[in-house]
Amino acid sequence: MKTIEERIIASETHIFKAVFPNTTNHYGTLFGGTAMQLMDEVAFITATRFSRQRVVTVCSDRIDFTKPIPEGTFVELVGKVKSVGNTSLKVHVDIFIEEMYQDLREKAVSGEFTFVALDKDKKPIPIV
Numbered sequence: 001m002k003t004i005e006e007r008i009i010a011s012e013t014h015i016f017k018a019v020f021p022n023t024t025n026h027y028g029t030l031f032g033g034t035a036m037q038l039m040d041e042v043a044f045i046t047a048t049r050f051s052r053q054r055v056v057t058v059c060s061d062r063i064d065f066t067k068p069i070p071e072g073t074f075v076e077l078v079g080k081v082k083s084v085g086n087t088s089l090k091v092h093v094d095i096f097i098e099e100m101y102q103d104l105r106e107k108a109v110s111g112e113f114t115f116v117a118l119d120k121d122k123k124p125i126p127i128v
Contacts (some may be wrong), residue, residue, distance in 0.1 A: 004084060004128065011050035013042055013079040018100075020070050030068050030069035034053060035095060036060070038077055043113035045092040046079030049128050050089065055115040058088070063111030075108070076099040087124040088116045 002010065015038075023034050039074055047055045070077055076096045083090045093108040117127045 001032060004021050007050050008081045008084075011046050011079075011081055013046040013049060013077075015042055015045075015077045015096045016098075017075050017077070019073050019075060020068055021071055026069070028071045030071075030075070032074060035065070035069065036111075037091040038075075039063070039095065039109070039111055042077040042079040043093075044115070045094050046081060046091045046093075047089055047113075047115040048109060050084075051115075051117055053117040053125070053127065054119075055127075056116050057113055058116050059114040061112040061114070063109065065109050067106060067108035069095065069097050069108050070101060076105075082112065084127060087127055088114055089127055090114050099110060113123075 044074045082092045119125045
């Protein structure tokens with residue numbers, strides 16, 4: 001049986017996406033709602049990999065958009081479990097911009113998502 005710390009390390013999730021014109025606004029940057037959807041998906045995968053249980057998002061805490069994400073770049077989404085409670089856990093997600101044709105990478109967005117583990121009757125159950 002893995003320790004909580006080992007499970008946190010093993011559940012870290014990385015996903016890469018290309019930013020195409022169909023996901024951008026009239027400024028040629030990624031829609032904020034699209035970024036939030038991608039973040040919630042990565043957070044869900046991270047929470048599920050950690051707990052190996054059914055989980056649902058119950059809260060998204062402060063999401064900071066510090067850099068616009070331009071069309072024609074790659075983004076890397078990184079999800080990491082930050083804290084574990086009795087029936088819930090928090091996952092921190094960062095989005096990094098990576099230039100396609102240059103060796104440039106910078107953080108653009110970060111936020112936290114809270115998940116609760118549920119049984120088959122949709123009642124909260126212990127996460128660990």
